[in-house]
Amino acid sequence: MEDTVDHLAHERSKAQFNVEEMKIIWAGSLHALQVSDRIAKLVASDPGFGKENRAVLSRKDLFKSALKKAAYVWKRINELGLSEEETSWLRFYVDELAYDYVHWGMFVPAIKGSATEEQQNKWLPLANTMQIIGTYAQTELGHGSNVRGLETTATFDPVTDEFIIHSPTLTSSKWWPGGLGKVATHAVVYAQLITDGKEYGVNGFLVQIRSLDDHFPLPGITVGDIGMKFGSGAFNSMDNGVLRFDRVRIPRNQMLMRVSKVTREGKYVESNIPKQIIYGAMVYVRQTIVADASIALSRAVCIATRYSAVRRQFGSPQNDQNGNGIETQVIDYKTQQSRLFPLLASAYAFRFVGEWLKWLYTDLIQKLEGNDFSTLPEVHACTAGLKSLTTSAAADGIEESRKLCGGHGYLSSSGLPELYATFVPACTYEGDNVVLLLQVSRFLMKTISQLQSGKKPTGTTAYIGHVEHLIQCGCNVKKAEDWLNLCVILEAFEARAIRLLVACAENLTKFANPLQGFSELSPDLVEAAVAHCQVIVVSKFIEKLQQNIQGIGVKQLLETLCYIYSLNLIHKHLGDFLSTRSITPKQASLASDQLRSLYAKVRPNAIALVDAFNYTDHFLGSVLGSYDGNVYPKLYEEAWKDPLNESVVPDGYHENIRPVLKQQLQNARL
Ligand SMILES: Cc1cc2nc3c(=O)[nH]c(=O)nc-3n(C[C@H](O)[C@H](O)[C@H](O)COP(=O)(O)OP(=O)(O)OC[C@H]3O[C@@H](n4cnc5c(N)ncnc54)[C@H](O)[C@@H]3O)c2cc1C
Numbered sequence: 141m142e143d144t145v146d147h148l149a150h151e152r153s154k155a156q157f158n159v160e161e162m163k164i165i166w167a168g169s170l171h172a173l174q175v176s177d178r179i180a181k182l183v184a185s186d187p188g189f190g191k192e193n194r195a196v197l198s199r200k201d202l203f204k205s206a207l208k209k210a211a212y213v214w215k216r217i218n219e220l221g222l223s224e225e226e227t228s229w230l231r232f233y234v235d236e237l238a239y240d241y242v243h244w245g246m247f248v249p250a251i252k253g254s255a256t257e258e259q260q261n262k263w264l265p266l267a268n269t270m271q272i273i274g275t276y277a278q279t280e281l282g283h284g285s286n287v288r289g290l291e292t293t294a295t296f297d298p299v300t301d302e303f304i305i306h307s308p309t310l311t312s313s314k315w316w317p318g319g320l321g322k323v324a325t326h327a328v329v330y331a332q333l334i335t336d337g338k339e340y341g342v343n344g345f346l347v348q349i350r351s352l353d354d355h356f357p358l359p360g361i362t363v364g365d366i367g368m369k370f371g372s373g374a375f376n377s378m379d380n381g382v383l384r385f386d387r388v389r390i391p392r393n394q395m396l397m398r399v400s401k402v403t404r405e406g407k408y409v410e411s412n413i414p415k416q417i418i419y420g421a422m423v424y425v426r427q428t429i430v431a432d433a434s435i436a437l438s439r440a441v442c443i444a445t446r447y448s449a450v451r452r453q454f455g456s457p458q459n460d461q462n463g464n465g466i467e468t469q470v471i472d473y474k475t476q477q478s479r480l481f482p483l484l485a486s487a488y489a490f491r492f493v494g495e496w497l498k499w500l501y502t503d504l505i506q507k508l509e510g511n512d513f514s515t516l517p518e519v520h521a522c523t524a525g526l527k528s529l530t531t532s533a534a535a536d537g538i539e540e541s542r543k544l545c546g547g548h549g550y551l552s553s554s555g556l557p558e559l560y561a562t563f564v565p566a567c568t569y570e571g572d573n574v575v576l577l578l579q580v581s582r583f584l585m586k587t588i589s590q591l592q593s594g595k596k597p598t599g600t601t602a603y604i605g606h607v608e609h610l611i612q613c614g615c616n617v618k619k620a621e622d623w624l625n626l627c628v629i630l631e632a633f634e635a636r637a638i639r640l641l642v643a644c645a646e647n648l649t650k651f652a653n654p655l656q657g658f659s660e661l662s663p664d665l666v667e668a669a670v671a672h673c674q675v676i677v678v679s680k681f682i683e684k685l686q687q688n689i690q691g692i693g694v695k696q697l698l699e700t701l702c703y704i705y706s707l708n709l710i711h712k713h714l715g716d717f718l719s720t721r722s723i724t725p726k727q728a729s730l731a732s733d734q735l736r737s738l739y740a741k742v743r744p745n746a747i748a749l750v751d752a753f754n755y756t757d758h759f760l761g762s763v764l765g766s767y768d769g770n771v772y773p774k775l776y777e778e779a780w781k782d783p784l785n786e787s788v789v790p791d792g793y794h795e796n797i798r799p800v801l802k803q804q805l806q807n808a809r810l
Pocket residue numbers: 242246276277278279282283284285286315316317318375380565568569570571572573574575578
């Protein structure tokens with residue numbers, strides 16, 4: 141099939157903004173665009189990184205192919221002498237989950253965050269050259285969110301100067317760590333520390349689990365894979381594992397001792413570094429997950445937008461130049477626009493808040509290095525909340541994108557089922573989204589309670605300091621155009637958040653037992669935390685617009701997307717906005733009127749806005765979303781590649797179809 145026609149050229153010609161400049165905005169800088177573009181093309185043109193048949197491979201073949209690719213990635217990184225930046229882009233565009241994802245994303249950061257300098261000097265050179273492959277073993281069969289409830293023990297033996305790592309119960313089996321099942325040689329294992337007969341809570345230990353010579357598990361270790369997971373392809377290329385310890389001994393100096401340590405005599409000593417320093421590692425991992433959310437959502441939106449411009453259904457037939465009646469592009473249906481364009485706007489919103497989080501993390505690290513721990517709780521709450529908000533919205537958005545593509549969206553070749561199956565566990569790992577929002581709400585309740593003592597909220601909670609104004613203020617919108625005012629929008633979001641938070645704080649005082657109150661009110665607290673996180677996303681989008689944005693029409697389009705993101709949220713959470721009297725029913729209806737005009741502004745620019753993501757067809761992995769829009773021949777061709785079509789008459793015909801047709805079931809050997 142050789143077709144060089146761009147079926148979306150007409151759509152592209154309608155764009156009212158400079159797409160190349162928008163690509164720079166999306167990438168973060170011209171440099172980031174150039175590097176990512178170069179690496180994306182390198183990956184797309186290398187047959188070693190092909191990913192066409194992932195969904196139809198058996199588990200074993202899929203795993204083997206992921207191993208092959210991970211080894212090839214490492215080979216190419218070394219052969220090409222790629223920089224750290226280029227390396228991370230390469231891994232990103234290869235787009236296949238394997239043990240290296242956990243090794244680089246969790247094992248290495250855990251050592252950097254929790255090991256002493258001496259320990260880092262010993263272990264990081266080995267990890268950085270992949271002479272050891274690591275995993276992060278926290279979750280157990282019986283406990284995930286409740287880390288304090290972990291049952292694995294690490295008991296210090298002063299006679300031999302060792303820790304004895306043990307799994308006392310079935311439920312203490314480590315369960316889920318990626319790369320553990322079949323690959324990892326080492327693990328950062330979280331266990332209850334016991335020394336001198338006393339328990340000192342959960343700490344991290346570096347444990348070797350497989351021989352570096354023959355890859356067999358070391359004595360006392362039982363390890364394996366936990367089995368197939370949701371979807372085809374997706375996380376099934378990863379060997380999430382189970383691990384049990386039968387009194388496994390490790391040297392004392394393999395306890396990660398940056399924050400607390402056990403001395404030769406068996407004394408537990410806390411350093412003067414606050415325990416929350418561990419939050420630094422969490423902030424890092426969660427900010428990368430927010431970035432992943434914008435990527436996953438933008439991929440889905442790119443597929444759904446391009447396909448919606450190609451797909452035609454119903455409509456009053458107009459005549460084309462040849463006199464043939466043509467149907468309506470589904471992207472022109474207002475319902476399609478009202479479902480699709482808010483997702484497009486969300487992808488941009490999450491991109492910008494992710495970019496800001498990256499900055500926030502760097503800023504945090506600088507402060508921590510200067511022994512300034514003051515912003516840690518706020519930054520931690522902010523990243524936890526944004527991880528929860530963006531991953532939930534992206535997961536829902538991918539599923540909505542699938543529906544926006546109708547039946548064809550359900551085919552593996554659309555790329556959407558695997559994208560969904562791969563992304564959706566982000567709502568659970570690195571903190572269950574609801575559990576995280578409860579943590580955020582606890583922090584927000586504390587912030588509110590400290591107002592009386594004169595403590596001024598800072599950073600993303602600064603607006604809480606204006607509580608008196610925000611409780612009293614009224615929204616001034618009188619006509620639909622009045623909603624095109626970013627200050628008005630932000631104030632409406634802040635008013636709604638603070639009113640929900642204050643209502644929660646007041647209701648909590650009605651309970652004699654604060655813990656019981658928190659538990660009873662937890663659904664309201666979660667809603668208030670979501671409202672707070674939405675204030676952050678909206679305000680960061682607005683801050684982005686205040687930067688120097690180059691290129692014809694780019695700023696205008698981004699403004700339009702910011703309005704769509706915000707007004708659509710008002711529409712979605714109307715109950716909150718009305719019950720808190722942050723806006724009136726009339727203003728809500730004006731917001732809906734304004735949304736319709738905003739969708740009309742996006743329509744001619746929709747294809748160009750997804751082109752600005754600069755995704756290659758290889759990365760998108762979707763026949764519905766391919767750049768040239770040549771959907772139908774590609775769909776047709778993909779179908780014939782399915783293993784079922786290898787034979788015209790299927791295996792099993794003689795045993796199980798023919799006897800039915802010939803009424804011979806009683807004679808068949810079933
Ligand atoms: C694909 C994948 C990869 C993973 N990789 C790793 C890894 O590499 N290493 C590792 O250690 N772990 C890993 N995990 C485990 C993951 O971190 C845990 O699944 C996660 O922390 C959630 O814990 P849980 O499974 O115990 O859920 P649970 O805590 O049992 O949650 C079940 C339900 O209870 C609710 N709930 C729990 N506590 C509360 C509460 N206090 N208040 C209200 N509701 C509550 C939750 O919202 C949820 O609805 C992975 C998981 C997945 C799915």
